[in-house]
Amino acid sequence: MGREYPLSTEEVLHTRRVASYVADEIAASGGWIGFERYMEIVLYAPDLGYYSAGARKLGPGGDFTTAPEISSLFGACVAQQCADVLRDLGDGSIMEIGAGSGALAADILSRLEALARLPKRYLILDVSADLRDRQHRTLRERVPHLLPLVQWLTRPPTQSFDGVILANEVLDALPVSRIRWNCTHCEELGVAIQHDRFVWAPRPANEPTAAACAALAAAGGGWEDGYVTEYCPRLKAWSSELIRALNSGVALWFDYGLPRSQYYFPERRDGTLMCHFRHRAHDDPFLHPGLQDITAWVDFTALAEACRPAGCELAGFTTQAYFLAGLGIDREMQDLAGRDANRYARLANQARRLMLPGEMGERFKAMAWSRKIEVPLRGFALQDLRHTL
Numbered sequence: 001m002g003r004e005y006p007l008s009t010e011e012v013l014h015t016r017r018v019a020s021y022v023a024d025e026i027a028a029s030g031g032w033i034g035f036e037r038y039m040e041i042v043l044y045a046p047d048l049g050y051y052s053a054g055a056r057k058l059g060p061g062g063d064f065t066t067a068p069e070i071s072s073l074f075g076a077c078v079a080q081q082c083a084d085v086l087r088d089l090g091d092g093s094i095m096e097i098g099a100g101s102g103a104l105a106a107d108i109l110s111r112l113e114a115l116a117r118l119p120k121r122y123l124i125l126d127v128s129a130d131l132r133d134r135q136h137r138t139l140r141e142r143v144p145h146l147l148p149l150v151q152w153l154t155r156p157p158t159q160s161f162d163g164v165i166l167a168n169e170v171l172d173a174l175p176v177s178r179i180r181w182n183c184t185h186c187e188e189l190g191v192a193i194q195h196d197r198f199v200w201a202p203r204p205a206n207e208p209t210a211a212a213c214a215a216l217a218a219a220g221g222g223w224e225d226g227y228v229t230e231y232c233p234r235l236k237a238w239s240s241e242l243i244r245a246l247n248s249g250v251a252l253w254f255d256y257g258l259p260r261s262q263y264y265f266p267e268r269r270d271g272t273l274m275c276h277f278r279h280r281a282h283d284d285p286f287l288h289p290g291l292q293d294i295t296a297w298v299d300f301t302a303l304a305e306a307c308r309p310a311g312c313e314l315a316g317f318t319t320q321a322y323f324l325a326g327l328g329i330d331r332e333m334q335d336l337a338g339r340d341a342n343r344y345a346r347l348a349n350q351a352r353r354l355m356l357p358g359e360m361g362e363r364f365k366a367m368a369w370s371r372k373i374e375v376p377l378r379g380f381a382l383q384d385l386r387h388t389l
């Protein structure tokens, strides 16, 4: 990987700074830190982490792509779902968590304008200052007249919220712990330094981690010695804080992931940790710290357990393909293409990437939680996977 893509001088200096920050913390902690902490530093440490510093991240010239970067069809369909909810509420806002380049916000706002269903406000909550600037630029270029509706937040709202909360590919970026199962005990895989390099370093898991590990092993159907996987200890606090803010409306989560019993299948013995550097996916989180994205699949059962106590109703769980089909992606394609046959062909190609099982159609799921709304959610009408959670 490293040899294929030479780094600029600036990148070399940056990744050295990040590595030295991590090394100092490992030294101060007696030679070992948990992987969750490593991931938190390399993704989020102020001015250093992948999401906090200036890497380009999404789109061409970045490291990875997402559904809204592939096609405006994704946002057009999400907008249809938002329009139904906003109509039902009579009024309401949208809050997007982790808005990336701002492409989804621009697509949703332009489609809602055409449907005469603009939200009262479009709030964006994002940890990345540099992406917040990029979102502002995207919206100023694409929907300048709607910019006054948009407001950026740096922490979840403390007041109750009416409308639609949505997040695409944000949960997969939350730091995870990595664990290894040995028939009699569980180890936590942390990070240490050997010969000036970061390496995986096992330690006996503490009691809460060992208990979590045993429960996951049982849910998956039993693991063999050496089974490695991950889980996200902060998912519960993070998602329940957001969903508790929902007074009426819907929370929509989109991400790649599985229900717990499938996530922790005995056959998935190397976990789901994945890194992205310049559009190459690989499994080495110690490559170029601070310059690459690190993700893990989402345990949707854990997400359901986090959201349920907030008193919302699990209104739907389905694959991305069925979500988009339920919201009429075919009609949206015709609408976006008009009479332009070439544009239609391009959109059809994008729709295939969003929907085919071998592409994003099955790996990516949509989950909805609702409170005080009557309207059925069209995105979840064609397929109901709630029983799998």
Ligand SMILES: C[S@@+](CC[C@H](N)C(=O)[O-])C[C@H]1O[C@@H](n2cnc3c(N)ncnc32)[C@H](O)[C@@H]1O
Residues within 6 Å of the ligand: 051, 058, 066, 067, 068, 069, 097, 098, 099, 100, 101, 104, 125, 126, 127, 128, 131, 167, 168, 169, 170, 173, 174
């Ligand atoms: C993988 S990108 C997805 C971007 C966009 N939603 C899309 O689909 O193109 C993750 C986004 O979530 C943001 N993010 C990551 N962790 C976050 C957190 N804890 N709270 C809010 N935003 C977060 C990042 O800055 C980035 O904008």
